[in-house]
Structure formats: C-alpha cells, structure tokens
Amino acid sequence: MAIAMLTKAISLKDDYIEARLLRATTLNSMKQINDAKEDLDRVLSIDADNEAALLLLGEILASENNIEEATSILDNVLSINPFNEKAYIIKGNMLAESNDFDRAIEMYDEAIEINPNFAKAFHERGRIKLIKGDKEGSIEDMKKAMEIAPENESKIDGQFKNYDSITKNVPW
8 A cells, every 4th residue: 555655656756855754765675676676766866975875785786695796875965964774784784794804894983973863783793793703792792792783682582593583663
C-alpha cells in the first residue's frame, strides 16, 4: 500500500525527492533493488549531493559486493558529511567482509575519533579485533560499547551478530 501511495504522489510531482527516497528505502527493504536504484538515480539527477540517496545507494552497492563503486559513493557521503556514522559502519563492514581488517579498523577508529560515544563503532572494531586474534583489544572495545549503551548489554550474545537488531531504530 505504501508503494502505491508513494507512486501516486510521484506521478503528481515527478521531482518529489522525499517520496522517491521513501519509496527507494521501502523497495530496498523488499529486495526490489533495481526499482530502488531507479528512484535513487532520479533523486541524484535532481540533487547530486543528496546525502540520504547517496548513502542508500552506497548501502545497496555494498550489499551487491560492488566494492569499488560503493567505496566511491560512501567516500562522497563522508565528504558531504564527515559525521555520517552509518557511512563509516557500512564502509568498515565492507572492508571487513573483503578481509581488509586493518583498513576496517582504521575506518572504525576514524568514526570513534569523530564521535567518542559511538557504541556501534566500538562494537564493530571489537568484532574485527577478535577476528584478528586481539582478544584483549576486543574485550576493551566491547566494554566501552557496553559503557556507552548499557541497555544493549543483555542483548549481546558474544557472537557479534545481533547488534544490528539492537540499533535498528536508531535514527542515523
């Protein structure tokens, strides 16, 4: 129903950026990636520096393992807004998935430098440190993440896989 209403709004005003972004986000969550990309392309043709559209496009490209293009897009997002926490997390996770653990840690370090209370960055950095065999560093990062966001402590299972569900309602 949401898609139908957004499509109707867009048909009335083709350059309705907010409706296109919402529809792209909804389509992406429904795994209709090509349709989401079409909306993002239209938004970016109207406003090439639209941070939300670039971030979603970078996220989509990262999920498709299009590392080079996703990195370029996310770098663009960070040049527009160096405080965009989600861009750091996406880029760090993408680097980690390609086994570039040192650069992933550097990305999380940069995010933490910008926001020393960024619990998710501490968590992700701790996860990568554990993968690299730095158990002590991992424990320190997890402690810091729990200090910053103690409400999440009971939801962390030690597997570093469920943290996303904890923060899904955090406005990035």
